[in-house]
Amino acid sequence: MSKNDPTARNIAEMDEAARAQWFYDNREQVAEESTPAVLDRVISVRVSPGDLGLLTEAASAAGMKLSAWLRKVGLEAAALAPAAPPAAVLSGEQTRQLQDSVINIVELLERSGVRLDAARGRREQSLVLKGLRHKRKKKIEAGK
DSSP states (O other): OOTTSOOHHHHHHSOHHHHHHHHHHTHHHHHHHSOOOOOOOOOOOOOOHHHHHHHHHHHHHTTOOHHHHHHHHHHHHHHHSOSSOOTTOOOHHHHHHHHHHHHHHHHHHHHTTOEEEEOTTOSSOOEEEESHHHHHHHHHHHHO
C-alpha cells in the first residue's frame, strides 16, 4: 500500500459504509497483502419474509452484503455474550429446596420476635423486616 493509503487506525475510525467502500475499492491490493480467511462453513437460518427484508435493509444501510453483515453482527453478539450460563438457573427440585429453606428461616425469625410482612402499598411481594429496628432502638435506650 502507498503512503497516502489510510492506516489501520484511520480505517477503524471510518463508518461502516466508508470502510466497506474502501475495502471494496482496494480489494485486489488488500488480497495480495493479507491472508484470506477460510470461510468454508455454511449456516442456514430460517427467517420470515418480513425479517429478511429488515436484515437486507440493515446490511444495505451498512454498505455490506447480507452474508458479511450477518457474520459481523453475529460475531459482535458472540463477543458480548456471557461465557457461562447464568448461575441462578435451578431445577424444580432445587427451587423447592430453596423455598423450604426460606420458609424455615422465616419461621425461625418469627419465633425470635422478628416479624416479616409484605410491604404495604406495593404489588410485588417483598419482605420487610419489622421489629428488628424497634429491638435495636430498645437496646440503645437500655444502654444509656
